[in-house]
Amino acid sequence: MTHAKTNEPDSAISTDRVIGRYGGDTLGPTLVCITGLHGNEPAGVAAATRVLDYLHKHKPALRGEFVALRGNLTALSRRERYIDRDLNRQWTQERLAALAAPGDAPQSVEDREQIALNAAISREIEHAPGRFFLLDVHTTSSVSAPFVILHDSLRNRAFARALCAPLVLGLEESLEGTITDHFSERGGVCAAFECGRHDDAVSVELGEAALWLGIRAADMLDAGDIPHIAEMRARIHAAASGVPPVVEVLARHALERGDAYVMRPGFRNFDIVRRGQALGLHNGHDVAAAADSRVFMPLYQALGTEAFFLVQPVARFWLWLSGVVRRAGFSRIIGWLPGVRPHALRPRTFVVNPLIARIAVAEIFHLLGAREHESEHGRRVFSLRREE
Structure with a gap:
């Protein structure tokens, strides 16, 4: 199977934190889109740019404001997942308190990126006249159906369901310090949308569709003001065909700094695996599935803190x-x-x-x-x- 690659690099490689913003004359929610939190995931930047281009060209009467931000500017410029540490594992209260402590200079590239990004998002929250929404757009290293990760509060669940992709529950219990987890605890309505494989052109299309559906879910535009909204929903549903509508995390295979891990070739996200089936080599030793389940986010890139997860359907x-x-x-x-x-x-x-x-x-x-x-x-x- 061949995959067309994304071909929109200029919008990703920039020193500007803010991709753009669009607001209407009517007060309403603020929806902040985070893109490129991992530097090898530029599809979100391209998707947000497309949405902003349409908004500025057609000027619909938006209720509230849509804002798109780049996450890790340094990593985006190098097309690397991260430079020193994963920027989407740092959003704990302890880490943020340490970064805010007087006299402590940031020690890493991601420390500096986090300070700037946190300040940018906090400004949007401070000036938001209505409810605050955050949609974090990502891609994966393996071939994947789109899916949504959420901090499972009822308000987040309603927002995530409107994005029309399968929901993944329990991931925040395995991954401390995600940006959506942090801003959910600050009272925001948050979700992370995974569009597909990093370099697949369809990932940009699905990311754009998710942003439009997020705008609609936040009640910032009526359905009739969103271009081809029915087709966007259908496109996401079709891309997720065969995946259970809701899954939960069973297990995580973690990696430490310096570990050598090689995933066996051919696994796609959500592939069914059987207990005892070989999945990869970790420091030269075979790693097998611990249960009949589905493999989730198999690692096919150089950097990462998880080799894979196992998930199962939720009734x-x-x-x-x-x-x-x-x-x-x-x-x-x-x-x-x-x-x-x-x-x-x-x-x-x-x-x-x-x-x-x-x-x-x-x-x-x-x-x-x-x-x-x-x-x-x-x-x-x-x-x-x-x-x-």
Whole structure:
């Protein structure tokens, strides 16, 4: 199968953080599109440029403002995923506090990029007269259907569903410090849209479609003011054919700095794999699938902190039930569950004693709207997502 390559480099290679903005005369939401957070993913820059070109040419009456930003300027200029560290793994409270500490000069390229990008987004939040939306556009190193990653609050779930691609739940529990996770906790409505393979021209088309659908989902334009919106929805649905509508992460195969990993050739995102099936070589040793599942984000590039994930489908019933449970406020019972106590330092966070709470712990916490973090002193740690 041949793939046409993207051919829009000029819009990606720039020293300007702001790609552009377009606002109407009517106050409304602010939608910030983040592109090129990884420097080898320029398709998002091209997609945002297309949307802005159309808006400025046709001048529809937008409610609110659409803003597109470049993420990692240095990495984009070199067409590398990152220079010193992954910019989409740094958005933790601890990391941001360290960068803001007086007298501490940024130590890496990504530190400087994060300080500038965080300031740019924070300015948009500060001046936003209405609700704040953030859509982070990415591509993958393998052939892939489009999909959406979200911090699974109910408000994010509604926005993500409007993008018409399969939803991936639980990834934020494996990947601490993503930009969508951080700005969700700041009260934004956030999602990450993965368009397809890095150098595939269709990735730009799908990224553009996702941005238009995001504008519509934020109620910034009526459907009739968006070009070919029905065709855009159909295009995303067709590109995701055969992929379950919702999946959750089962496992992550992590890589450390200096590790040598080679993925076996031929895997596409969401391919079905069987338990024991060989997936790659990690420091010279075979790595096999731990369960019957689907391989997710197999690594076919030089830089990366994950070799692959394994995912499995989620029944729609559980999504419906979790919505009912969360809207009813059942999260208030968490502190009363056996073996559960509030975290001493972190609000809306709970510590679970695995010797007492043993059965379906993650499933119960997910149902109540919580996510899991790294364990502390042998105890499991969960925090409640912001739902408002």
